[in-house]
Amino acid sequence: MIDTVRLNIHAGSGGNGCISFLREKYRPNGGPNGGDGGGGGSAYISGDSSFNTLLHLKFTSTIYVERGGHGRGKDRTGRNGQDQIIRVPMGTLIWKEDEDGERFLLADICDTSPVMVAQGGRGGWGNTRFVSPTNQEPLLAQNGERGDREILFLELKLLADVGLLACPNAGKSTLISRCSRAKPKVAEYPFTTVEPVLGVVSAHGQDFVMMEVPGLLEGAHSGVGLGHQFLRHAERARVYIHVVDGLAEDPGRQYQMLNNELRQFSEKLAEKPQVVVVNKMDLTDVKELQDEIADSIRQRAKEDGIDDLDVLFMSAVTGEGVNEVLGKVVELLAATAKEAAEQEIVPEPVKWGQSKRTPIRVSREDGVFVVQAQELERLVGMADTRDRRVLLQLWDQMNKNGVARMLEDAGIEAGDTIRIGNSEIGWF
Incomplete structure (x- = not known):
């Protein structure tokens, strides 16, 4: 199952403005x-219930969004680039990496509402924008702004109300196939289930989603077996059905081991409510030893600080005791309904649509005055700096935004070189 993907997103850059004059x-x-x-x-990025994995994005390392069209003469504006919507399964977490390599949560996709993850650049101004009473022949236009x-x-975390957790071959697949219309593979060998299985259960007047997680082995939190790959999905569940194999050599030890694995993987996971149920009570060896098995599990629970643990018995094959287990699950779901309604605290969402301007900076490097000003860089990128008229108009723009004053304060003199973006011009 493909449940993690890394993507490089290149939003479309804005189109360049046009330098043109009316000639009739x-x-x-x-x-x-x-x-x-x-x-x-x-x-x-938008949620889509028709997807269950991120497989469709596995071989898409980079996504390029359409750039804006360039402006043209006769005051014709370039067309806007078409937005791109990336479809993902419900329950996908979107993490963004900052310049320091730290990740923060950008969005939690739980519905079909699209979430912007990379903003396109603004289109550059044409020379019509620079006309003024003192400049009737503007020779400047802007480059389009680069997209994000x-x-x-x-990271996909499947959405489910109830998680089925157990060691291999404990009967999870048989249980979910009996409770729902899910059709997992059922066989008498371990690791029959190799990826999570979802099923909708209707019981005691309630509908809820149950998820079977592949069997866990001791050391699963550190990578042993298969279950550790899918424990992240179990974090979404509100209630767990902890299935213990009644034929295990030491059912109490099996119960304690699985709880330890949950705790090692995530304390939050281990603290969620559980329904502990021993399976295979249709077998004589289990039915006759119910009291001993229950006492063994309760003793192990007491060692972990859990008193008076309620241990249920069932047979996933015959259905005996399953209704009682589902009744207990419905009770716990009702008790945790308020907690489920309170959404997880998500970091402040990124506010798009704001200006990407950064503060203007002037520095001196090897005798060259370096100006960092995005608006000027976009102007110089399209300017013919060999034309003195263009240089005069650039100087006028530097006066308007305060760059000229900053250069004078830095000690610039006639003949000194200024670097703006990739262009160098002389100060006069």
Whole structure:
């Protein structure tokens, strides 16, 4: 089962603005008419109940979203890039990695509402935007803003109300197939179930989702066996049915071992309510030793600080005792309903749609004044810096946004070199 995927998301960059002037037969100097670039497409992730795994994304390492179209003459704006929606199963967690390598939760996909994970860049302004009473021939336009580049980690945790936990061959598959329409593989050898199985159960007037987790072995929390790969899915469950094999050499030891594995994997997992049930009571060896088996389990529970543990018995094959087990499950689900309604605390969601501008900085490196100003970088990227008229208009823009004053405060003199983005110009 593919339940973790790493994705590189490249949102679409904005289209470039256009430098254009109206030229008609009877209007030779009609003025600027360069259109703006279109906005780049954004990336969204949305839940889709038709998917059960992340397999469809396993071989998609990078997703590119459409960029915006460039502006054109006659005030024609470039078309916006088309947004892209990535479909994932319900219960997918989206983790984002910051510059320090730390991961934080971006979203928990529990419905079909799309969540933006990478924002497209804004389109660049055409030269029409720079016309003013003192500048009737604007020769500047902006490059489109680069779209976000994000590294995302998708982790699927299946949504279920009840988790079935047990050692291999304890009868979990038989139980879920009896309670629901799920059809897991059932056989008399261990590890018949190799990935989680979901089934909808109707019992005592309630419907709930039950999930079977592959059998756990001692040391599962550290990678032994198969179950450790899927314990993350069990974290979503509100109640666990802890199935003990009645034919185990030491049922009490088996019960204690599985609880220890849960505790080692996650304290939160171990603290959730359990229905402890011994399976295979249809067999004589189990039926005749019910009291001894129950006492063995209660003794082990007492060692772990659990007093008066209620131990149930059932036969998943014949159905004896199953209704009582489901009744207990429904009671615990009702008791935890309020807790389930209170959503997990999720970090403050990322606020998109805001300006991506960063503070303007001026520094000096090897005799060159380096200006870090996104808006200027987008202008210089399309400017013909060999044209003195263009340089004068750039200088006017630097005056407006305070860069000229910052350069003067840094000690710039005529003839010094300024680096803006990948371009270098002289100060005059």
